[in-house]
Amino acid sequence: MQNQPATAATLADLAVILRAGGLVAIPTETVYGLAADASNAEAVLAIYEIKGRPRFNPLIVHCADLAMAETLAEFSPLARTLARFWPGPLTLVLPKRADAPLSDLVTAGLDTVGIRIPNHPLALELIARTGLPLAAPSANPSGRLSPTTAGQVVAGFGDSVPVLDGGPCTAGVESTIIKVEDERAIQLRAGALAREEIEAAIGQPVELPRRSTAILAPGMLASHYAPHAALRLDAVHPTAGEGYLAFGVVPQGWTGPLRNLSPSGDVREAARNLFSMLHDLDAAGVRTIAVAPIPLAGLGEAINDRLARAAAPREA
Ligand code: TXA
Numbered sequence: 001m002q003n004q005p006a007t008a009a010t011l012a013d014l015a016v017i018l019r020a021g022g023l024v025a026i027p028t029e030t031v032y033g034l035a036a037d038a039s040n041a042e043a044v045l046a047i048y049e050i051k052g053r054p055r056f057n058p059l060i061v062h063c064a065d066l067a068m069a070e071t072l073a074e075f076s077p078l079a080r081t082l083a084r085f086w087p088g089p090l091t092l093v094l095p096k097r098a099d100a101p102l103s104d105l106v107t108a109g110l111d112t113v114g115i116r117i118p119n120h121p122l123a124l125e126l127i128a129r130t131g132l133p134l135a136a137p138s139a140n141p142s143g144r145l146s147p148t149t150a151g152q153v154v155a156g157f158g159d160s161v162p163v164l165d166g167g168p169c170t171a172g173v174e175s176t177i178i179k180v181e182d183e184r185a186i187q188l189r190a191g192a193l194a195r196e197e198i199e200a201a202i203g204q205p206v207e208l209p210r211r212s213t214a215i216l217a218p219g220m221l222a223s224h225y226a227p228h229a230a231l232r233l234d235a236v237h238p239t240a241g242e243g244y245l246a247f248g249v250v251p252q253g254w255t256g257p258l259r260n261l262s263p264s265g266d267v268r269e270a271a272r273n274l275f276s277m278l279h280d281l282d283a284a285g286v287r288t289i290a291v292a293p294i295p296l297a298g299l300g301e302a303i304n305d306r307l308a309r310a311a312a313p314r315e316a
């Protein structure tokens with residue numbers, strides 16, 4: 001049962017699967033997620049197993065609305081202000097409520113929980129129908145590129161998981177993760193919501209964790225989001241045999257494999273295209289993907305973060 005079109009019957013069937021402890025790949029505005037009932041330890045364990053997730057990184061819990069989110073965590077005034085970005089590509093790490101209906105596997109034993117309300121109508125409807133907060137990491141085998149289309153999910157997992165097809169993801173990179181600690185906002189992961197935009201909304205700086213603080217998002221392993229090909233970053237001139245991931249202008253005379261993240265130089269468009277175009281160049285079979293320099297402002301922060309991880313030395 002793959003690539004489910006979004007009929008009411010499909011949504012009802014998928015809700016039954018989720019309530020019974022099964023897994024369903026769901027569309028969100030960022031990337032596709034591999035979802036399971038966050039209160040069911042067996043179901044959550046199945047996520048780790050099928051992804052081959054090497055250790056128990058905490059998972060993000062997806063809610064249909066603020067009322068559902070409030071059953072899981074304590075919301076401080078700052079957290080409430082940040083929650084105005086919901087539904088949207090922002091994950092809040094908040095103190096977990098003692099009575100939260102969550103398996104400890106979801107939080108990896110931490111006393112905090114990562115929550116978001118995704119901005120995708122089908123995801124919201126499925127969560128609401130299921131009536132359960134859904135734990136969902138990105139729907140890719142561990143260490144591989146996050147999927148931004150239903151087809152990429154099927155390429156990763158075959159027909160072992162039903163996929164609710166909600167079209168290509170509009171944001172294309174994962175959510176920004178903000179930990180709310182007292183009245184401080186600490187960015188654990190750059191993502192599809194720009195730090196500048198968050199700062200404008202809360203009227204205070206978003207802090208970046210010091211490098212030594214290993215807390216933080218334990219899933220942020222150095223090598224991650226890796227294509228099969230090696231990556232060469234800040235490449236202004238691709239060389240023969242490489243694939244080129246351009247941003248803006250394409251070097252004159254380049255006839256090798258090419259994708260352009262944004263011909264007009266728009267970081268938002270580039271974020272949306274990033275994983276898909278890395279997938280494409282990977283599928284072209286090149287050994288190295290040369291990547292043009294990407295500016296750091298706005299969503300450029302998330303793009304550069306993902307590229308640095310994709311280029312990092314791989315674990316054996
Ligand atoms: O856009 C997204 O966030 C996507 C879609 C599916 O929602 N999900 C996603 O999940 O990217 P995943 O599992 O690939 O990344 C979750 C990240 C990990 O780095 C994990 O360590 C961090 O969130 N995280 C989750 N709960 C946390 C917590 N309580 N404290 C610190 N970090 C947490």
Ligand code: MG
Pocket residue numbers: 137138146
């Ligand atoms: Mg992931």
